[in-house]
Amino acid sequence: MTAEEMRHPLTVHERPEAGAVEAVVFDWGGTLTPWHTIDLGQQWRVFAREVHGIPLDSADVPEEDLRRAWQLAERINEAETSAWRRGREDQRSAHLDDILREAGVDPRDDRHHVALAAYRRFWEPHTHTDPDVRPLFEGLRSRRLKVGVLSNTIWSREYHREIFARDGVLDLIDGDVYSSEIHVVKPHAKAFETICHELGVEPTNAVYVGDRLFEDVLGPQEVGMRAIWVPHSDIPTEQQVTVEVTPDAVAEELLDVLDFVDGWLGR
Numbered sequence: 378m379t380a381e382e383m384r385h386p387l388t389v390h391e392r393p394e395a396g397a398v399e400a401v402v403f404d405w406g407g408t409l410t411p412w413h414t415i416d417l418g419q420q421w422r423v424f425a426r427e428v429h430g431i432p433l434d435s436a437d438v439p440e441e442d443l444r445r446a447w448q449l450a451e452r453i454n455e456a457e458t459s460a461w462r463r464g465r466e467d468q469r470s471a472h473l474d475d476i477l478r479e480a481g482v483d484p485r486d487d488r489h490h491v492a493l494a495a496y497r498r499f500w501e502p503h504t505h506t507d508p509d510v511r512p513l514f515e516g517l518r519s520r521r522l523k524v525g526v527l528s529n530t531i532w533s534r535e536y537h538r539e540i541f542a543r544d545g546v547l548d549l550i551d552g553d554v555y556s557s558e559i560h561v562v563k564p565h566a567k568a569f570e571t572i573c574h575e576l577g578v579e580p581t582n583a584v585y586v587g588d589r590l591f592e593d594v595l596g597p598q599e600v601g602m603r604a605i606w607v608p609h610s611d612i613p614t615e616q617q618v619t620v621e622v623t624p625d626a627v628a629e630e631l632l633d634v635l636d637f638v639d640g641w642l643g644r
C-alpha cells in the first residue's frame with residue numbers, strides 16, 4: 378500500500394451511487410455498546426500492579442515496587458496512544474499483543490496472563506451491549522438483511538465474540554471484522570470492503586452505523602455505503618479528526634435504524 382493510498386481526504390469526494398439495502402454493519406464502542414468515558418491510564422496501572430504482584434487494595438507497598446509498576450503502566454500507555462495515533466494518521470491497525478511487546482512486555486508470560494485478566498475486569502463494566510441491540514438485529518434479519526460488525530479495536534475476535542455471546546446477540550451476527558486482525562483501521566476503504574466481502578454484499582448495498590464522523594461516516598460513504606451517525610459519544614478532542622461530512626441519517630436511538638432502513642427499502 379502506498380503512502381498516497383493511505384492518505385484520506387477529510388471530505389467525501391467521489392461517492393458511488395447507493396443501491397438496494399442488503400446489509401447493515403455496525404461499529405462497536407459507542408454504538409452497540411454505549412459510550413463510557415474511561416481513565417485510559419488507570420487500565421494500565423491495574424495491569425502493571427498485577428505484573429509486579431501488588432494487590433489492588435494494598436496500601437503497604439515498597440516504594441520501589443510501585444515506582445516500577447507505574448513506569449511499566451506509563452510505557453504501555455504511551456505505546457497504546459502511539460498505536461491509536463498511527464491509526465488516525467495512517468490507518469494502520471494494531472493488536473494488544475503488539476502494544477505490550479512495544480512496551481517491553483512478553484504477552485505469553487504467565488504473570489502477564491494474570492495481568493491481562495485484571496485488565497479485562499477493569500473493562501468489563503464498559504463492554505455491555507445496549508439492550509436495544511437484540512430487537513434491532515432481529516428486526517433487520519426479519520427484513521432479510523444481513524447484520525455485520527466492523528470495529529477499530531486492539532482486542533481479538535475471540536474476546537469480542539465472548540462479549541457478544543455473554544450478552545446474547547452473537548447468534549444474530551452474520552459477519553464480523555476486527556481491525557486487530559487486518560492491517561488497516563477505519564476509515565480505510567479496505568476495512569469496509571473486507572466486511573462487505575465477508576457478508577457477500579457490495580458496499581453500495583450496505584449501510585454503516587457508527588458514532589464517529591471520520592471513521593464511521595466519511596469512511597463508509599467513500600466506498601459507497603450509506604452512513605448512519607449515532608451522535609451520543611463524548612469523544613475526547615485529541616481523538617477527533619475534523620471532517621466535512623453529512624450522514625445519510627442521524628439515529629437518536631439505535632432502533633431508529635429500522636425506520637431509516639425501511640425508508641431506503643421503500644416500505
Ligand SMILES: [Mg+2]
Pocket residue numbers: 404405406407408587588589
Ligand atoms: Mg465507536
